[in-house]
Amino acid sequence: MASFGRTVSTAEIEIANAVTDEIVAAFERLIPQLSSSSPAPTRDQLAAIVEDPFSVLYLARVDGDIVGSLTLAMYQIPTGLKAWIEDVVVDDAARGKGVGEALSAAALEEARLRGAKDVSLTSRPFRESANRLYQRLGFQPYETNVYRFKLR
Ligand SMILES: CC(C)(COP(=O)(O)OP(=O)(O)OC[C@H]1O[C@@H](n2cnc3c(N)ncnc32)[C@H](O)[C@@H]1OP(=O)(O)O)[C@@H](O)C(=O)NCCC(=O)NCCS
Numbered sequence: 424m425a426s427f428g429r430t431v432s433t434a435e436i437e438i439a440n441a442v443t444d445e446i447v448a449a450f451e452r453l454i455p456q457l458s459s460s461s462p463a464p465t466r467d468q469l470a471a472i473v474e475d476p477f478s479v480l481y482l483a484r485v486d487g488d489i490v491g492s493l494t495l496a497m498y499q500i501p502t503g504l505k506a507w508i509e510d511v512v513v514d515d516a517a518r519g520k521g522v523g524e525a526l527s528a529a530a531l532e533e534a535r536l537r538g539a540k541d542v543s544l545t546s547r548p549f550r551e552s553a554n555r556l557y558q559r560l561g562f563q564p565y566e567t568n569v570y571r572f573k574l575r
Pocket residue numbers: 456457510511512513514517518519520521522523524525545546547550551552553555556559
């Protein structure tokens with residue numbers, strides 16, 4: 424796995440291959456720490472991610488407990504394979520120890536192996552820890568206008 428010049432986290436990173444009660448409970452704990460407006464995913468929603476060949480759901484464990492997650496989302500378009508890092512979250516009690524870095528490194532490696540030429544993400548400026556993390560890993564600002572059409 425790529426190293427980014429920082430103390431390597433003791434977290435173990437794994438890919439979720441099946442949805443268990445433990446994973447559902449972990450997302451109920453983690454998602455409120457990421458978004459105040461999005462509910463935690465249901466078991467079926469998590470299963471849809473796990474079964475999607477273009478999505479990879481990562482879990483980070485410390486001492487066996489799930490303390491973080493990241494989803495690598497990919498899709499094919501005429502100009503190539505797009506890869507996005509989404510929904511990165513580490514439990515408040517486990518932050519600042521490289522867990523977010525370890526999750527990101529795993530996703531970058533997978534995207535590289537699958538042939539993506541780059542990996543994108545967005546992070547609002549108020550997310551200071553996240554912006555600091557991504558820049559430390561080598562993500563560079565990409566100038567574009569991001570538009571969103573609200574459907575509900
Ligand atoms: C962003 C986030 C995933 C980073 O996870 P992490 O495991 O703390 O990541 P790392 O340990 O690799 O460090 C990331 C940065 O967090 C900050 N940090 C350091 N100690 C910290 C602590 N005790 N608590 C919180 N943040 C800390 C630092 O800026 C660190 O960068 P640095 O080591 O260069 O100083 C985590 O803070 C989080 O879940 N935040 C809330 C959700 C969120 O913003 N997600 C990103 C959406 S784009």
